[in-house]
Every structure is written in structure tokens, then in C-alpha cells.
Amino acid sequence: MISMREAYEKIGANYDDACARLMGEEMLARFALKFLDDESMDKLEAAMAAGDAEGAFMAAYTLKGVSQNLGFDNLYEPAVVVTEALRGADTVDGAREGMHALQQQYAATMSALREAAE
Secondary structure, three states, X not given: OOOHHHHHHHHOOOHHHHHHHOOOHHHHHHHHHHHHHOOHHHHHHHHHHHOOXXXXXXXXXXXXXXXXXXXXXXXXXXXXXXXXXXXXXXXXXXXXXXXXXXXXXXXXXXXXXXXXXX
């Protein structure tokens, strides 16, 4: 098991800013661990696979907002790339390139959070 601060440091996320935004370590830990149940990435991947640009945009936009609020800078930055590639798009093709970085950062974030949850 690792501390929540260690989980944030492991992924290059901004623990101190997130603590300030969520008014303390207890609330940060509570909301960060809730992220383990967030379905935004699953919805994004499903929409991308189906070629559903609007659905993919909504999922990417949600993931971007949640990651920003939780201080997951590592996840927020590639989420912005994917969100903006999908904004107003008719196809998902322009977002495919950014998905790899987003998936890598998502996997790293989930792994660190699982370690903190043990």
C-alpha cells in the first residue's frame, strides 16, 4: 500500500493543488478513490470503437473535467488533446492518435490509485 500523496507523485499529478481544491487530504482521498469506478474511459473507448464522434467527445470531455478537478495533470493533458480533436468532429479519426497517450496515462493513474486503495 502507498499513500495518496505517493500515488499522486508516482503519476506526476499535483497533490497539493488537488488538496487545496477539495479542501483537504480526506476529501481528496475520498474523491480520488471514487475515480476507480468512473466509466468515462470505458465510454470513450466504446464510442471510439463504434465511430461515434459525439459520444466520444462527451466521454473525453467528462474525463478531462474529472481529471482536472482531481489534479491528475498527467491524465488531463492527453484528455485535452483527445477532447479538442473530437470537438465538432464528424468522425473519430482525428482523435485516434491522442488516444494512445491518454490510455497510457489512464492505466498509470488507475494502477497508482489501486495501490493507494489496498
